[in-house]
Amino acid sequence: MDKKEIFLKNDFTLIKEGSADFYIHVADIPSKSMKVFYNKKMEINRDLSCLAVNAYRHLFNQKNLVIVDCMAASGISSLRMIKECNDIKKIFINDINPVAVDLIHKNIKLNKINGKSPEIIISQKDANLLFSEITQNICSHVKNSQKRPNVISIDPFGTPNLYIDGAFKAIQKTNGLMCITATDTAVLFGVRPQACIRKYMSKPLHTEYCKEIGARILVHFIARLANINKLGIIPILTFYSNHFIRVFALTIKNKKEISKNFINYGFVIHCNKCEYRTIIQNNVFKMPHECPNCGEKEKLNYAGPLWVGKIHDDLFIKEILNLNSKFSYSNQKKLDKILNFTLDEIKMPALYYNIHKLSQKLKLQEVPKMKDILNLIMKQGYRGSRTHFEFTSIKSDMSLELLKELLLEKYS
Secondary structure (H helix, E strand, O other): OOHHHHHHHHHEEEEEEOOEEEEEEOOOOOOOOOOOOOOHHHHHHHHHHHHHHHHHHHHOOOOOEEEEEOOOOOOHHHHHHHHHOOOEEEEEEEOOOHHHHHHHHHHHHHOOOOOOOOEEEEEOOOHHHHHHHHHHHHHHOHHHOOOOOOEEEEOOOOOOOOOHHHHHHHOOOOOOEEEEEEOOHHHHOOOOHHHHHHHHOOEOOOOOOHHHHHHHHHHHHHHHHHHHOOOEEEEEEEEEEOOEEEEEEEEEOOHHHHHHHHHHEEEEEEEOOOOOEEEEEOOHHHOOOOOOOOOOOOOEEEEEEEEOOOOOOHHHHHHHHHHHOOOOOOOHHHHHHHHHHHHHHOOOOOOOEEHHHHHHHHOOOOOOOHHHHHHHHHHOOOOEEEOOOOOOEEEEOOOHHHHHHHHHHHHO
């Protein structure tokens, strides 16, 4: 065994993910203390991102893509995009950690793609500095001959809130693709409400449907930062899995379209006594002072502001599903299941009912199967679907009170 092999064996682990091979530093548990952060559980995030970039290129006729991976760590996400995505002209692979940048160079060399198309720009900078330099470079070129990034990926350990404003300044103004991950789910889901108000300027609620509330808070925050930059967004996929939320959103710059989007800002009203819930669109004067269902005043609560409109686009999801069937990802079946649930929930009202928790509260003799309860709901003339936020939950236009009566009648 030569010195190089001993070095790699002692300090690095060689891993294959998707189409890429790469080194990571030896570590037992993913944490901020790792020399370069890598989390195997986030592989599904990277699978989805590659599929989303390919779907975006096809659906929106984007050519010669310019991509920014501003927090690349080992570089695995960028490496996979280079190998698995079509028509990439240039990719920025950046991390502020010098150890990470050194590892990125090693992984580029390992995959034998250095010097080939696309143009690869590796840097060691704060993400906001990178965005600022890209923006300045674009503005300094005559007649904006320098192309803006089509795709920007923000994938931090924790909140993305510090980096979204800079990304909007740099990205393509119409049909740019923002890919934003948040892993601070305890904050967004209402476990740490004060932190959510501080980071996202929105009040969360730790309810049975808190995952959707958290996702909608994140989408609203992204939309408002877009507005500050004279832009708007169209969310085309809001994906929850494994304690992270990944939002894919298109940029829009037409002022009329941006103004139309304001109807998607609002609040969730929740009664802690009877668990009634409803959506209030962007008008605080319409917020009730007592529960419309039970009349309770003291236990009436709210979440928001948040995004109350559509958070998925069916054409985009169908294209991802089509592409997913052509790849051999280890998460192929899981992605297929989750994405089909997102398709089902598109036409459903916001917020969901956790059937397991509801069955427990109602002291039912058995927990009904999701398929059976959906069939019962539809026989009553209502709509219903599964939700990707919780596999034990459903969405329906049937009220909670009617759902409780139906469950008690059939399963008590």
